[in-house]
Amino acid sequence: MAQATIGDSEFDRDTALTPRGPGVHDAALPAGWTIGGAVNGGFLLALAARGLAAELPHPDPFTVTAHYLSVSRPGPAVVRTQTVRTGRALSTGQASLLQYDEDGAEVERIRVLATYGDLGALSDDVRTTAKPPAVPPYEHCLGKEHDDGSHPLSEIARRLDIRLDPATAGWAVGSPSGRGEMRGWFGLADGRPMDPFALLLAVDALPPTTFEMGLTGWVPTVELTAHIRCRPAPGPVRIAITTRNLAGGFLEEDAEVWDSEDRLVAQSRQLAAAPRR
Amino acid sequence: MAQATIGDSEFDRDTALTPRGPGVHDAALPAGWTIGGAVNGGFLLALAARGLAAELPHPDPFTVTAHYLSVSRPGPAVVRTQTVRTGRALSTGQASLLQYDEDGAEVERIRVLATYGDLGALSDDVRTTAKPPAVPPYEHCLGKEHDDGSHPLSEIARRLDIRLDPATAGWAVGSPSGRGEMRGWFGLADGRPMDPFALLLAVDALPPTTFEMGLTGWVPTVELTAHIRCRPAPGPVRIAITTRNLAGGFLEEDAEVWDSEDRLVAQSRQLAAAPRR
Numbered sequence: 001m002a003q004a005t006i007g008d009s010e011f012d013r014d015t016a017l018t019p020r021g022p023g024v025h026d027a028a029l030p031a032g033w034t035i036g037g038a039v040n041g042g043f044l045l046a047l048a049a050r051g052l053a054a055e056l057p058h059p060d061p062f063t064v065t066a067h068y069l070s071v072s073r074p075g076p077a078v079v080r081t082q083t084v085r086t087g088r089a090l091s092t093g094q095a096s097l098l099q100y101d102e103d104g105a106e107v108e109r110i111r112v113l114a115t116y117g118d119l120g121a122l123s124d125d126v127r128t129t130a131k132p133p134a135v136p137p138y139e140h141c142l143g144k145e146h147d148d149g150s151h152p153l154s155e156i157a158r159r160l161d162i163r164l165d166p167a168t169a170g171w172a173v174g175s176p177s178g179r180g181e182m183r184g185w186f187g188l189a190d191g192r193p194m195d196p197f198a199l200l201l202a203v204d205a206l207p208p209t210t211f212e213m214g215l216t217g218w219v220p221t222v223e224l225t226a227h228i229r230c231r232p233a234p235g236p237v238r239i240a241i242t243t244r245n246l247a248g249g250f251l252e253e254d255a256e257v258w259d260s261e262d263r264l265v266a267q268s269r270q271l272a273a274a275p276r277r
Numbered sequence: 278m279a280q281a282t283i284g285d286s287e288f289d290r291d292t293a294l295t296p297r298g299p300g301v302h303d304a305a306l307p308a309g310w311t312i313g314g315a316v317n318g319g320f321l322l323a324l325a326a327r328g329l330a331a332e333l334p335h336p337d338p339f340t341v342t343a344h345y346l347s348v349s350r351p352g353p354a355v356v357r358t359q360t361v362r363t364g365r366a367l368s369t370g371q372a373s374l375l376q377y378d379e380d381g382a383e384v385e386r387i388r389v390l391a392t393y394g395d396l397g398a399l400s401d402d403v404r405t406t407a408k409p410p411a412v413p414p415y416e417h418c419l420g421k422e423h424d425d426g427s428h429p430l431s432e433i434a435r436r437l438d439i440r441l442d443p444a445t446a447g448w449a450v451g452s453p454s455g456r457g458e459m460r461g462w463f464g465l466a467d468g469r470p471m472d473p474f475a476l477l478l479a480v481d482a483l484p485p486t487t488f489e490m491g492l493t494g495w496v497p498t499v500e501l502t503a504h505i506r507c508r509p510a511p512g513p514v515r516i517a518i519t520t521r522n523l524a525g526g527f528l529e530e531d532a533e534v535w536d537s538e539d540r541l542v543a544q545s546r547q548l549a550a551a552p553r554r
Contacts, residue, residue, distance in 0.1 A: 125551075227548050246404040
């Protein structure tokens with residue numbers, strides 16, 4: 001299969017928006033990015049972020065926060081955007097992704113607040129002490145070819161190329177590590193290169209850390225904030241997610257994303273509801 | 278001095294809002310919470326969060342994001358709030374804090390998106406692996422009595438009881454550690470106990486980590502997200518802030534706040550602009 005390009009890939013087609021009027025875009029949430037019938041939260045974030053890229057004078061999401069209000073299903077949707085402030089280097093906007101109830105009334109799925117800038121205009125100044133996570137080489141991680149077929153792949157899993165660190169994949173064979181960690185490689189299955197919008201998909205794409213803590217079940221995101229720190233270099237990225245505090249029925253998932261040139265390209269944190277056991 | 282109580286303290290009086298109408302509250306930003314003439318970002322966050330507490334059916338901020346749009350100055354302000362969604366356990370709202378230009382037109386200072394709940398209703402379930410930061414005992418940390426008087430105290434510093442870990446206070450005597458770390462104890466100077474609103478103040482109250490990285494100058498917050506995870510026990514809290522990635526003119530500050538019972542009561546991350554040198 002020829003490698004898909006940015007702008008001509010399944011991810012780009014499925015996050016495409018059709019302008020309806022100022023600050024209003026129609027969208028169609030495809031069945032291809034669901035898990036358990038619900039559209040993936042990172043996909044929704046990327047789609048809303050595209051709406052804001054059309055609204056704001058700056059191209060790249062620098063910091064994006066989404067609050068997840070109700071479950072998104074495949075079907076028609078609308079993205080409503082508003083400019084909050086525009087400045088020379090940064091601009092801020094908000095977006096709502098809505099769907100329709102049986103009477104055609106809009107129901108809000110996610111509310112987004114974000115500040116955009118131009119990653120290409122940033123200085124080369126780097127004073128980082130962050131070190132890439134200890135993810136084994138790509139070929140030593142576990143991808144779809146290791147799946148034993150006992151669980152049907154989710155729709156979104158077919159569209160992603162996720163290869164898990166064996167040290168955080170014990171849950172898949174009934175031996176979770178007990179640690180709140182999930183690590184692996186991430187790319188689009190059609191080979192589309194990573195960019196800031198694909199990074200928004202990436203930060204919510206790995207299995208939840210709760211799987212490795214021995215908890216099964218749904219981990220609904222309450223809020224997710226992602227910082228995109230630089231444009232990723234070509235090739236798949238490495239993602240490391242850590243949960244340190246599962247308490248009172250909630251947990252945080254801290255993700256960092258590293259590119260092939262060992263740069264920290266994204267940081268995210270989400271607050272999620274713990275599975276009820 | 279008698280110990281101030283929640284509801285009857287300088288912090289409470291200065292964050293008090295006067296209802297003007299549905300979703301509209303008047304406020305007065307006091308000179309007492311400024312540094313360099315600008316009202317502190319954590320104070321603004323707490324004030325906006327009070328507006329949302331009046332708007333939403335749930336009392337406690339669980340996750341609060343603020344985008345900082347323009348510099349706030351002492352004087353009149355207005356907080357406009359809107360309910361985004363109400364649910365049984367959680368509700369989401371947004372708030373704008375605005376001031377007035379010379380013509381009386383509103384100028385937005387911060388835009389906030391937040392989800393509230395009831396910390397008192399959470400389960401006692403705790404499965405945390407997080408460990409409290411290595412902050413020396415309160416009496417071994419450096420407070421205002423150690424100030425040599427060479428720099429006038431900022432207005433906000435008089436209202437806080439911050440005692441820095443000597444290991445992260447080298448900047449004050451011209452010997453920064455070079456590490457992106459800041460740690461210390463935090464309380465209100467009048468002894469008012471900590472609560473979720475004071476925690477929103479706390480997460481942006483310590484000196485910036487850039488001071489210990491040898492950089493001087495203003496570090497304007499672009500966006501700050503705080504998760505409040507439980508009600509703090511009585512007594513001052515410990516705060517540890519870490520910066521791992523200063524790159525492209527921006528940095529993150531990750532803060533965690535621990536109470537006297539060794540519980541992780543708040544986590545926050547902000548994206549800030551690095552000082553220009």
